[in-house]
Amino acid sequence: xxxxxxxxxxxxxxxxxxxxxxxxxxxxxxxxxxxxxxxxxxxxxxxxxxxxxxxxxxxxxxxxxxxxxxxxxxxxxxxxxxxxxxxxxxxxxxxxxxxxxxxxxxxxxxxxxxxxxxxxxxxxxxxxxxxxxxxxxxxxxxxxxxxxxxxxxxxxxxxxxxxxxxxxxxxxxxxxxxxxxxxxxxxxxxxxxxxxxxxxxxxxxxxxxxxxxxxxxxxxxxxxxxxxxxxxxxxxxxxxxxxxxxxxxxxxxxxxxxxxxxxxxxxxxxxxxxxxxxxxxxxxxxxxxxxxxxxxxxxxxxxxxxxxxxxxxxxxxxxxxxxxxxxxxxxxxxxxxxxxxxxxxxxxxxxxxxxxxxxxxxxxxxxxxxxxxxxxxxxxxxxxxxxxxxxxxxxxxxxxxxxxxxxxxxxxxxxx
Amino acid sequence: xxxxxxxxxxxxxxxxxxxxxxxxxxxxxxxxxxxxxxxxxxxxxxxxxxxxxxxxxxxxxxxxxxxxxxxxxxxxxxxxxxxxxxxxxxxxxxxxxxxxxxxxxxxxxxxxxxxxxxxxxxxxxxxxxxxxxxxxxxxxxxxxxxxxxxxxxxxxxxxxxxxxxxxxxxxxxxxxxxxxxxxxxxxxxxxxxxxxxxxxxxxxxxxxxxxxxxxxxxxxxxxxxxxxxxxxxxxxxxxxxxxxxxxxxxxxxxxxxx
Numbered sequence: 001x002x003x004x005x006x007x008x009x010x011x012x013x014x015x016x017x018x019x020x021x022x023x024x025x026x027x028x029x030x031x032x033x034x035x036x037x038x039x040x041x042x043x044x045x046x047x048x049x050x051x052x053x054x055x056x057x058x059x060x061x062x063x064x065x066x067x068x069x070x071x072x073x074x075x076x077x078x079x080x081x082x083x084x085x086x087x088x089x090x091x092x093x094x095x096x097x098x099x100x101x102x103x104x105x106x107x108x109x110x111x112x113x114x115x116x117x118x119x120x121x122x123x124x125x126x127x128x129x130x131x132x133x134x135x136x137x138x139x140x141x142x143x144x145x146x147x148x149x150x151x152x153x154x155x156x157x158x159x160x161x162x163x164x165x166x167x168x169x170x171x172x173x174x175x176x177x178x179x180x181x182x183x184x185x186x187x188x189x190x191x192x193x194x195x196x197x198x199x200x201x202x203x204x205x206x207x208x209x210x211x212x213x214x215x216x217x218x219x220x221x222x223x224x225x226x227x228x229x230x231x232x233x234x235x236x237x238x239x240x241x242x243x244x245x246x247x248x249x250x251x252x253x254x255x256x257x258x259x260x261x262x263x264x265x266x267x268x269x270x271x272x273x274x275x276x277x278x279x280x281x282x283x284x285x286x287x288x289x290x291x292x293x294x295x296x297x298x299x300x301x302x303x304x305x306x307x308x309x310x311x312x313x314x315x316x317x318x319x320x321x322x323x324x325x326x327x328x329x330x331x332x333x334x335x336x337x338x339x340x341x342x343x344x345x346x347x348x349x350x351x352x353x354x355x356x357x358x359x360x361x362x363x364x365x366x367x368x369x370x371x372x373x374x375x376x377x378x379x380x381x382x383x384x385x386x387x388x389x390x391x392x393x394x395x396x397x398x399x400x401x402x403x404x405x406x407x408x409x410x411x412x413x414x415x416x
Numbered sequence: 417x418x419x420x421x422x423x424x425x426x427x428x429x430x431x432x433x434x435x436x437x438x439x440x441x442x443x444x445x446x447x448x449x450x451x452x453x454x455x456x457x458x459x460x461x462x463x464x465x466x467x468x469x470x471x472x473x474x475x476x477x478x479x480x481x482x483x484x485x486x487x488x489x490x491x492x493x494x495x496x497x498x499x500x501x502x503x504x505x506x507x508x509x510x511x512x513x514x515x516x517x518x519x520x521x522x523x524x525x526x527x528x529x530x531x532x533x534x535x536x537x538x539x540x541x542x543x544x545x546x547x548x549x550x551x552x553x554x555x556x557x558x559x560x561x562x563x564x565x566x567x568x569x570x571x572x573x574x575x576x577x578x579x580x581x582x583x584x585x586x587x588x589x590x591x592x593x594x595x596x597x598x599x600x601x602x603x604x605x606x607x608x609x610x611x612x613x614x615x616x617x618x619x620x621x622x623x624x625x626x627x628x629x630x631x632x633x634x635x636x637x638x639x640x641x642x643x644x645x646x647x648x649x650x651x652x653x654x655x656x657x658x659x660x661x662x663x664x665x666x667x668x669x670x671x672x673x674x
Binding site: 005006007008009010017018020021022023024026027081084085086087090091093094096097098099101102103104105107195198199200201202292361362363364365 | 560583
């Protein structure tokens with residue numbers, strides 16, 4: 001075979017027993033990353049809405065951060081899809097000629113609707129701050145400040161009214177948008193679950209529970225990532241301030257707030273219980289009904305993927321952090337460990353759904369093993385390899401760093 | 417006027433001969449595909465495929481012809497059609513393989529590195545596979561851009577200029593017939609050789625089969641010999657449980673066929 005002829009999937013698929021000739025692991029690591037990142041977006045938004053809509057005041061600080069962080073995560077939810085497409089230059093086509101019987105066709109519409117909601121909500125929350133900055137930077141010398149002021153002028157979009165009635169409208173609008181955002185966020189992610197759950201050809205994926213399981217685990221992962229990033233940023237800021245010594249007032253040297261962490265942990269645990277219950281229900285139901293596909297599913301779940309599913313996902317990713325968060329005397333360090341494990345657990349869940357769903361042949365007579373490309377030697381092995389996945393995972397933090405320069409989500413002097 | 421495709425082919429040949437003598441008869445062979453279609457079956461056409469597994473000897477000529485005709489890289493491990501070998505041994509085990517999609521023919525008794533003693537074999541047979549051109553195609557349902565579509569005569573095609581390469585159709589097909597073309601990087605599948613059948617030719621695999629294990633016909637024509645077999649004999653389709661309503665029918669299908 002000539003070296004430039006590459007069959008998509010052949011690079012990382014190892015077949016065992018009888019597998020149809022055209023079967024390969026076509027949906028690889030980027031399709032694991034796609035629901036994972038979408039889940040983080042949705043989860044982050046739901047966490048922020050707990051404050052904005054349901055008035056959970058003690059979540060105020062993390063809510064503001066979550067909202068901005070969900071904006072940073074948003075473009076990254078589409079990135080894995082773009083990296084996965086065999087024809088990425090045609091990525092706009094689902095918007096141009098959407099074929100609405102396909103779950104993917106709605107992606108562009110749901111995704112942009114959701115994006116507009118997040119951006120508008122942030123604008124209403126931060127408009128007062130933008131106006132203040134335009135006024136403040138007027139008095140500051142230097143080209144940098146002048147340029148920054150221009151950015152803020154654009155961000156205000158000409159709305160300089162910061163009177164009480166105007167701010168009250170801002171506040172109400174943010175609340176309304178947050179309320180609309182919750183179902184849209186759930187829809188955004190629920191339909192990611194639908195993409196898998198509706199594939200009748202795939203015995204592991206096909207389940208009406210799939211969208212609900214995806215939403216629950218999305219909220220779990222979103223809350224966990226927001227809590228983790230919040231703790232890391234607040235603690236590192238406090239650490240740096242402490243090191244400089246003396247220059248700051250003691251009140252400013254504050255790390256992560258204990259109450260915020262406790263409250264968010266309670267929500268996290270609630271959603272975690274819901275997610276695991278649904279997954280267990282799905283598993284028990286499959287075993288009990290024992291349809292034609294059960295033999296091969298059982299051999300994959302209890303055999304080939306046992307470590308991935310029962311050790312890494314359920315034990316290390318669900319049970320251990322559940323105990324770590326629930327047992328009394330929780331410390332910040334223990335919480336951090338638990339949160340990392342929760343994130344890992346949700347990632348493994350996505351992995352076990354996407355890769356696990358392709359671990360067996362449609363003939364039910366053979367298996368396929370996925371070997372993720374580590375060292376890339378072509379664009380394809382980069383895009384659909386470890387480094388492609390790491391690029392996707394790192395991008396939201398870079399975006400957050402940039403966005404946070406203009407929309408400070410972690411400063412306590414910014415009121416909402 | 418109603419006549420079978422076979423009659424039409426005969427008439428076309430006759431017409432071509434006549435054309436040499438009577439220029440007016442030339443119109444018969446210079447019809448556009450759509451016009452030819454209309455002329456064939458009084459405008460009603462629904463392509464169907466019949467695989468007689470009892471006639472298949474596993475020579476692989478069909479796979480070879482398909483790869484060449486449809487420009488699927490010859491040595492790439494993907495194919496629009498393939499032939500599976502089933503060997504059922506006395507211990508009740510089913511051994512299945514399809515090396516190189518069966519392209520090179522089955523010439524040894526070795527299955528995936530294991531040689532089976534002929535004395536241990538209860539039964540063995542070959543099953544040719546291709547796109548089932550489902551009446552209710554899941555691949556068409558899931559295509560987000562409408563790049564894959566169903567023609568009026570029941571064939572599912574892919575528009576290579578519009579496919580975004582998301583792979584959803586590949587995942588949605590219960591028969592595993594779809595793959596990505598290694599050169600065009602778009603979804604690829606058997607088209608029943610649509611470019612040939614609409615010109616009055618046989619599909620490449622049908623033409624290449626020396627034993628008549630593969631045949632095509634028009635389901636809308638009750639006089640079509642293939643339709644007659646499907647309507648009068650005990651035929652089966654693959655994976656009926658998915659509700660896809662395949663247009664490919666099988667004779668002599670074993671319950672072990674996957």
